[in-house]
Amino acid sequence: MIDFLQSHILSIILFTPVAGAVIVLLIPADRVRAIRWAAFLVSLIPLAFSIWLWAAYNAGGPGYQFVENAVWYSAIGSRYHLGVDGISVAMVLLTTLLAPLALLISWSVKENVRAYMALFLLLETGMLGVFLSLDLLLFFVFWEIGLVPMYFLINQWGSANRTYASFKFLIYTMAGSLGLLLAIQLIGLASGTFDLVEITQRWTSLNQPLTVLGLPVQVPIGTVKTVAFWAFVLAFAIKVPVWPFHTWLPDAHSEAPTAGSMILAGVLLKLGAYGFLRLVLPLYPEQAHAYAWVLGLLAVLAIVLGAFSCWAQDDFKRLVAYSSVNHMGFVVLGVAAAAQAQGTGNTADGVLAVNGAVLQMFNHGLSAAGMFLLVGVIYERTHTRDLKAYGGLFPLAPVYGGILLFTAMASLGLPGLNGFISEFLVVRGAWPIFTLYTALGMIGLLITGAYILKGLRMVLHGPMNEAWAGHDLEIRAREVVAIAPLMVLMLSIGVWPSWILSVINATVARLFG
Amino acid sequence: MTLPTYDPSMIGAVLPELLLLALAGLVMLVDLAGRGRRGLGWLSAAGFAAILVLTLYFGRPTASQGMVFGGMLRHDGTSFAFKVLFLFCGAITCLLSLDVPRVGTRGEYYSLLIVATLGMCLMAGASDLIMLYLAIETTSIPLYVLAGFLKDDVKSVESGMKYFLFGAMTSAVMLYGFSLLYGATGQTNLYLLAEVIRGGQVSALFLGGVAVLILAGFGFKIAAVPFHFWTPDVYEGAPTPITAYISTASKAAGFAVLVRFVLAFLPDVSPYWSAVLAAIATATMTLGNLLALAQTNIKRLLAYSSIAHAGYALIGLVALSEFGTASLVFYLAAYVVTNLAAFAIVILFARSAGSDRIADYAGLSRRSPGLALGMLVAMLSLAGMPPLAGFVAKVYVFAAAVESGLIWLAVVGVLNAIVGLYYYLTVLKVVYLYRSDDENKPIAVPRTYALALLTCVVAIIGLGVVSAPWLGWAVRTAQSLFS
């Protein structure tokens, strides 16, 4: 039994949500309570297993662990190959953690609950699959498949402008994926396999001009790789999103239902960053090194412009949405720094930056999910997201106010909470590599402080908006249960980061050291 | 070459002819007795069937037999095969005539039909110019009468007259050709004639002129362009069973003599002549199909379609090969059973609805699903769709063309098949798709007609699906002309 668990733990984590979706679909549609509980309880199973996985994961061990490798699509040489390392194990934990919380917060969904829950569980599988795949094609399968439930979640359960937002989301990401797909095909053909471990060796060591192209002229391998590199970068950059490919994000976030936003910001954006770390840097070390400055520049622009955009928002949800652009900028900055550092002397700084980036992914997952949850809570009570319509709500909802303060501080990067640790690591690592960029990024950090405080002030402080007097705006116990684990983690990482950093660092050092 | 004049075994060679003569007499006698009016048709049909069976058993050519009766006739696979075909047509035509008003109860009608068939049987075997001419006239004269049989029907009279005038004209021209041929060679026997010509004493130009004259006669019989003008009017006006008969048996008889004639001179058929035949085939197919497109009367449509089919069949002849001839024979067999089926439906429909207009066929599939199905089979077979006879037959003639390197002719045939499909489908569209006010009036199908129709439909499917034995039969037929 334990052996089976040991050898199939990843599959179990991956497919439990699908099984849950099927179970949910079998429950009669009118038994809403049963559906909710079934979905929630099922989503706890992968969480339990991924905690077990986290515990069982050997941080010092080499390579990928808990590997599963089976026949999948033999005709084109693609296999069902799963495995985790320090980066993905953290992401799996984040995903499985956020899923039950988001389901818990979805109690407020009233319409067509069964389909909602089923889609949500499918979405979880899609995201987990991306983190677990060690096969390029399998990776792409899960990468794409997550789009579908997300599209419908926004399209069906979103707010007023949902059709536009969902369509934009879909087209942006699919357009990005198209280049990725073509590049994957190219790589697969050139390497003769889709296995990520194999490809990393074969593709990077290719140095002959490609005859694969069948053109009369041979194309230098460098050109081919550069084109493929940009195809990859574009796909992931849209997903992260890197400025200027971010315009789908505020729309999608602000129209999505609360749980959708939580997952979107908490996990989906990480897929892009994960793609950079798992695929772009290992597969294209030279190109990544050569074009790191572009990435770095875009990252800084994302940080600074994202922060300014936040400041300009009057819509609470859009403000939080833009803050994702801002925060994910740090992840990309870390990645760019590591790319720049590759092949040069100061890989130690690069490792530091990537450590920060990965931790920032985790942290942003916590804080963005938390923020969206809180936005959702207040929206549900007030049916408005206009910051100007709030004001002085602290007395009306003291518990809510406290939680909001706490989460906002984590997001802002207050020392002692998690955001500080990761942003510090990124900045520290990137400084020697991209001094100018990092310095500019610090400006963004300042503005981050400004907009978060602005948001807090307009919601909680100032003269009380009389319209809300007598309304019960307080947070419910269920919602507190949903956000409590997030707060615990924010604090624990903030005060004792090494429990997670040690796992991440071992892998990062091996990959980029 | 010595030609045996008489031998008792030669009776076998004219067995069907003799029996037909007896049958004709019997029919007239019974008619005189004035009893069993409707029985006349049954008697004739049964007689045809009996003769058919007897011929199949006792009339087979033996290997040793060739010329008989002083070279008047040739008793070979070709004559045998065509005779069987004519007898089949005769039997079916009798069945189809039974319930046709003012026709089906007349003794002379059946007698004429039998005599015409007799003439055709002689045509199939004739190997002497004189015999040939006599046979053709024995066939034609009864047919002229039959076409105009409905004396108080203007169209029928017109039809008979037209048929007669055209027929007399072309046979005069043909006879003139025969006499020139005789004058130049001093021979009337076809095969001896050919030997003389092979001797090289007759100028090619002269022969060419003669061939044109003779072709006029044969072309009239098979309704090939440009000798086809009589066809639509005669078909439309004649009593429908006779139309069926003219379009099948008479056409096949024309092909029988044409094949024998052309192949007798085979070694001398210059490429030039095969080109002329190919041109005739092309023109016949194309014109027939194009003109059929515009028809609104089912009998006229079938007339033009029969012209087109003569063109397809000619492809087999143009190939000038054993397989080509076999494909021609097979094609004719397929065409005959299919066209008989089509006319059977036309007759039945006209009996109930009193109309031959295609538009009036609307709602047929609801009035009589069985008839509609029969129409479907017949039309698709004419169009050349599997699993029906017409498909296999077309494949064979096209294959023969390709085999002889006449790919262009096969392509022409193929293009024509497409045009053909269009108008056959148009008929089916009316039958199956359009509604009419008479939908609740069923169409009576007497048992005789059901029998005839069923026989034809079974034959159509049988020829299409199990074509191997029939093709083998056709190949043996063709071999007899090439040996």
Added chain:
Amino acid sequence: MTFPVLSIIVFTPIVAGMILLAVPGQRKDLVRWIALAAAVLALSLSLYVYLTYDRALAGYQFVETYPWIPSLGISYAVGVDGMNAPLVLLTGIVMFTGVLISWGLDDRPREFFAFLFILATGVFGVFVGMDLFHLLFFYEIAVFPMFLLIAIWGWQVTREYAAMKLTLYLFIGSVVALVGILAMYYASGLHTFSMTALEQANFSVGFQKTWFPPVFFGFAVLGGIFPFHNWSPDGHVAAPTAVSMFHAGVLMKLGAYAALRAGIMLLPEGAKFWSPLILGLGTVNVVYGAFIAMVQTDFKYVIGFSSVSHMGLVMLGFATLNREGLTGAGLQMFSHGVMTALFFAVVGMVYDRAHTREISKLGGFSKVMPLVAVAFIVGGLVSMGMPGFSGFVAEFPIFLGLWKAQPIVAIVAALGIVITAAYIMRVIGRVFFGEMPAEFEGHIPPVTRFDRVALVVLAGILILVGVLPSVIAPLVQSGADNVLRLLGGA
């Protein structure tokens, strides 16, 4: 002698059709149950063939050969390999679901099923045929019932026009191919129509180059290749639901399959010479078809043109002439067959209830028929090439093959996928979501049990193949290898 399972599959439908014609026309329920029984029999036998085909052995199996017209070297020869075994199964599936979907048809169901089954026999016969004459014979049998099915039971506005157009197009194609086949027969000097024998004929290169176009394009007309695709959307739209399913789901494969078997396999040098043209035309199919689908206002026309677009991918897969491309084309034939059958089934259900197919007049159908909406979405995702569904499994190898053969085409054709996503999402959004027009409120009856079974079967297959490509891909690959054997390795 072994059990002649393939022959039984081929003749089950037509025998059932004959039995149907003997049943009194008023006993409509009896007619339907007989039809269903025949369909179930054909489906289970084709499933049996599919499952018991020995994949390790590959090559032609379940072979039966009887002399048919020996004097011309024609035989009745059937057999399956990796390329056609899935297509036989596909036909069984479409036949089964087609009968289910047509349960409610009330105008002369007896004739309807009889003609449909004649069509099915033709289709089965072509897919298992190993003799060129046999192939052509059944090919035509498959074509002509289409005329009646569309003309009689089709959409009143265009049925006559569409039926005639379709039949003539296909007939032209097949007779052109016939001439090519006859040329092969005589040029080979082998005196046989057997395809396995003609494979060894060693036609001269000049001959192959000359005769490849008539044979390939003659059949490819039915595969909907540009610029001969024009019949197909009209035909799809005019046909009644089950016929559209057959038509787009199976018949178009028939053309592509015959083009592969008779064109590419027997004239490999010709295929090599002409493959750039096919690549070009296939690309036009994919992109142009998708664009045209996008601007359609009629629900069914959208699907009709999407078939043109998707069949272009099959042609592209063929034209790559390499293992990946051919495998992908084989998979795409199966996947598209099931998918488009599903699409047309859904379109039919919507139309039967709304009596309009104008996209702008529809809306909100997911509320009244959620299962139908889900099924359509599954089909849509397949159509978009979404990973996890069969469309991806099929398209991916095609694109791999294109990269090998002609990368530009891969990149241009990929455009088609984006456009596909756009029009599919548009249809889903407009028809199934959004506001339901007032006149439909409360007037939309639910779908029947039979409809549900059909939809679930079709959608289930699409997902199964998408998730576990190995249930079909190795089989098709062995079929592709069979083709490659003749193309000189690769």
